[in-house]
Each structure stands twice: as C-alpha cells, then as structure tokens.
Amino acid sequence: MSESTEEPGPHEPSLDEQIAAYQREFRDLDPQVEQVVSALGRLNRRMNVAYGRQVAALGISNAEWEVLKTLVLAGAPYRLGPGELAKRLGLTPAAMTHRVDRMAGEGLVTRDRDENNRVRVIVELTDEGRTKWLEAMRMASDFEEDLLQDLSGDERGVLGELLVRLLRRVEHAQPDAGGRLTDLD
Amino acid sequence: MSESTEEPGPHEPSLDEQIAAYQREFRDLDPQVEQVVSALGRLNRRMNVAYGRQVAALGISNAEWEVLKTLVLAGAPYRLGPGELAKRLGLTPAAMTHRVDRMAGEGLVTRDRDENNRVRVIVELTDEGRTKWLEAMRMASDFEEDLLQDLSGDERGVLGELLVRLLRRVEHAQPDAGGRLTDLD
DNA sequence: CTCGAAGACTTTAGCACTAAACTTAGAAGG
DNA sequence: CCTTCTAAGTTTAGTGCTAAAGTCTTCGAG
Numbered sequence: 001m002s003e004s005t006e007e008p009g010p011h012e013p014s015l016d017e018q019i020a021a022y023q024r025e026f027r028d029l030d031p032q033v034e035q036v037v038s039a040l041g042r043l044n045r046r047m048n049v050a051y052g053r054q055v056a057a058l059g060i061s062n063a064e065w066e067v068l069k070t071l072v073l074a075g076a077p078y079r080l081g082p083g084e085l086a087k088r089l090g091l092t093p094a095a096m097t098h099r100v101d102r103m104a105g106e107g108l109v110t111r112d113r114d115e116n117n118r119v120r121v122i123v124e125l126t127d128e129g130r131t132k133w134l135e136a137m138r139m140a141s142d143f144e145e146d147l148l149q150d151l152s153g154d155e156r157g158v159l160g161e162l163l164v165r166l167l168r169r170v171e172h173a174q175p176d177a178g179g180r181l182t183d184l185d
Numbered sequence: 186m187s188e189s190t191e192e193p194g195p196h197e198p199s200l201d202e203q204i205a206a207y208q209r210e211f212r213d214l215d216p217q218v219e220q221v222v223s224a225l226g227r228l229n230r231r232m233n234v235a236y237g238r239q240v241a242a243l244g245i246s247n248a249e250w251e252v253l254k255t256l257v258l259a260g261a262p263y264r265l266g267p268g269e270l271a272k273r274l275g276l277t278p279a280a281m282t283h284r285v286d287r288m289a290g291e292g293l294v295t296r297d298r299d300e301n302n303r304v305r306v307i308v309e310l311t312d313e314g315r316t317k318w319l320e321a322m323r324m325a326s327d328f329e330e331d332l333l334q335d336l337s338g339d340e341r342g343v344l345g346e347l348l349v350r351l352l353r354r355v356e357h358a359q360p361d362a363g364g365r366l367t368d369l370d
Numbered sequence: 371c372t373c374g375a376a377g378a379c380t381t382t383a384g385c386a387c388t389a390a391a392c393t394t395a396g397a398a399g400g
Numbered sequence: 401c402c403t404t405c406t407a408a409g410t411t412t413a414g415t416g417c418t419a420a421a422g423t424c425t426t427c428g429a430g
C-alpha cells in the first residue's frame with residue numbers, strides 16, 4: 001500500500017485552516033468574526049471534555065456535576081425543585097426526574113415532598129453531595145488556572161470584560177427594530 | 186397566595202451573582218479566572234440554542250448541520266468516511282452510521298462503498314446538502330455579526346487573539362513536568 | 371361545597387447516543 | 401494458497417434525553 005496515487009488521508013483542520021476553508025466556500029465571511037466564534041466553539045468543546053474527565057475521576061458524571069453546581073449556587077440550605085433545576089440546566093422536567101432518582105440513589109441529594117405544598121418536591125444537597133462539589137470545584141479551578149496560565153492579569157481582565165459584553169448582548173437581547181437577537185429565550 | 190411568609194421563588198443568578206456565590210462557598214476561587222470561564226460557558230450555551238433555532242428553520246437539526254460543516258471543511262469533492270466524521274465530531278462510529286442513514290434519506294449526503302477499498306464507505310455532500318450548508322452559513326454569519334456588534338474592530342482582534350492563545354494552550358498541551366493539561370485528547 | 375382548571379411532577383413511547391460484540395475486506399507471513 | 405491480523409463499519413443492548421399523556425394537589429368560581 002505504498003502507491004503514490006494513494007490518498008494521503010485527510011487531517012483535522014487547524015483553526016486557521018478552518019477559517020481559510022470557510023472563506024473559500026463563502027466569500028462574505030468576516031475572518032475576524034469567524035476567528036472569535038470558531039475559537040469560542042473549539043475552546044468550549046475541549047473544556048467540556050476536560051471537565052468530564054476530571055469529574056469522572058470523582059465517580060460522577062458531567063450531568064451530575066451540573067446539578068451539584070446549581071444547588072450550591074442556590075445557596076444554603078441548597079434546595080431547589082426538580083422543575084427549577086430542569087429550567088436552569090435547559091432540560092425537560094422529565095429528564096430531571098430520572099437524574100434526581102439516580103443522584104438520590106448515590107446519596108448526593110435527597111428528594112422529599114414539600115410539607116407546605118404537597119404538589120412540590122424539594123431536592124436538597126446532602127453533605128456527601130456538597131463534598132463532591134467541593135472536590136470537583138478544586139479540580140476545575142486548578143484546570144482553569146492552568147488554562148489561563150499564559151495570560152497576564154491585565155489580559156485576563158480584558159478577556160473577561162469582552163466576554164461579559166458579548167454575554168450581555170446575548171442575554172438581554174431586546175427587540176430592536178431589525179435585530180435578530182430578539183428570540184434567544 | 187399573597188402570604189408574606191411565602192417563598193419569593195428562587196431566581197436564576199446573573200453572572201456576577203454566580204461568581205459571588207461561588208466565592209462564598211469556595212474561598213480559593215480567583216474571581217478573574219472564574220469570570221472568564223463562566224462567561225465562556227454561558228456564552229456557548231446561549232449560542233448553541235440560537236444556532237439550533239436558526240437551522241431548525243431550514244428543516245435540519247444542529248447535529249446535521251455539524252456534519253454538513255465538516256464535509257464542507259474537507260473541501261471539494263466534499264467526501265469523508267463515517268469514521269473520520271465521527272472522530273472530528275467527537276462521536277462514536279456507531280452514532281455516525283445512524284446519522285448518515287438519516288441524512289442520506291433526506292438527500293443531504295450520499296453513502297457509497299469505496300470501489301478501491303471495499304471496506305471503506307464514502308459519505309459525500311449532495312448539491313442539496315451544499316445548498317443547506319450555505320443557507321445555514323448565511324444565517325449563522327448574520328447572527329455572529331450581531332453578536333459582535335458592540336465590539337470595535339480592535340476589540341474583536343484582541344478578543345480573537347486571546348481566545349486563540351487559550352485554544353493553543355488546550356490543543357497543544359504538551360507533557361510539562363507538573364502540567365495538568367497533558368491528557369486532553 | 372363541589373366542580374373545574376391550573377400547576378408540578380411523573381410516566382410512557384420513541385429517538386440518539388455509547389460501549390461492546392460482530393462482520394467483512396484487505397494486508398502480512400508462512 | 402491459507403491462516404491470522406488489522407481496519408472500517410454495522411449491529412445490539414442499555415442509558416439518557418424529549419414530547420406528550422397522565423396523576424395528584426391546590427386554587428378559584430359558582
């Protein structure tokens with residue numbers, strides 16, 4: 001199989017190759033915009049893989065870690081209903097029913113009926129769940145520190161500020177005349 | 186339901202509230218790092234929702250759009266094997282078998298055995314698939330332009346450059362002595 | 371007081387994914 | 401040749417998700 005006519009085998013394009021390829025196929029593309037957007041996408045995919053590996057070492061899935069984070073964010077006493085959890089994580093309530101089942105079985109949370117309103121259910125973080133969250137948080141924060149290692153303090157500040165401005169644009173998209181960012185939620 | 190003892194109902198924390206909450210629960214957190222990382226995460230989630238709605242208007246799913254993009258990136262004649270597609274999209278080959286089935290049924294791609302090596306399968310973009318890609322690309326690029334609207338040209342450049350540096354760190358993570366970024370792939 | 375309606379979950383059916391076993395074509399060696 | 405090995409896809413079993421229907425509590429109107 002050493003023929004010279006053999007295909008060399010395709011290779012995964014680098015970011016620069018990707019932008020160049022899109023420009024060949026689609027003339028109207030602004031390379032500066034594309035660089036920002038493509039880098040964001042790639043970065044996030046890599047980071048999610050990395051987070052997944054880290055929390056797997058603690059015996060929990062990325063999905064479970066998201067629930068732990070959401071409960072901690074709610075603040076003491078670390079309680080939320082399944083519906084609220086589902087809304088914040090972008091899932092259907094049905095999916096959350098099963099996720100909470102699993103996590104309750106693993107002792108990460110408890111699930112109880114609200115005595116004041118028996119239609120509601122309260123999902124509450126256990127001490128074990130809180131400990132898992134803390135361990136995951138330590139690993140994540142070490143990883144994130146590594147990720148930003150090459151950036152100076154000023155650069156980190158600038159990056160954070162620019163990202164926050166993009167986020168504001170996407171989170172408070174108001175109905176401007178011809179705006180296309182009006183229907184994100 | 187107008188009792189003053191009634192819970193006001195929890196609300197989704199803003200980015201600043203989120204960082205403040207994490208700092209209360211985890212003293213070692215660097216707020217500058219957390220701002221960058223959390224903004225990245227939120228931004229990407231919002232963007233994926235937005236992309237999903239846009240391509241849905243064209244009658245394709247986000248998953249199918251990813252395949253179209255990957256084939257276009259490969260360049261003319263827009264061919265790749267299912268295994269290669271799976272690798273680039275971070276899926277198992279099994280998942281790609283079914284995805285290609287669907288897309289071939291919809292006329293977006295063709296699937297044929299390679300005559301030179303009958304173990305291989307060639308997935309090739311159809312004209313209809315290429316047209317769908319172009320329509321999706323136009324919508325995406327309008328959206329992305331809107332997203333970056335508030336940033337000046339210089340700011341876009343700075344942002345792109347900083348993101349590329351993060352990406353480099355995560356993509357070419359080499360085995361440094363105590364580095365934790367060594368096992369990403 | 372009773373009925374109807376709404377809200378908050380749960381259940382069911384179906385789809386997309388992963389992991390692992392299986393199939394088949396080409397490559398390598400005796 | 402004929403066997404074995406490897407590579408590329410497909411198939412199977414099981415998991416987690418969505419959409420839609422179902423259940424149960426609470427609220428409001430007659």
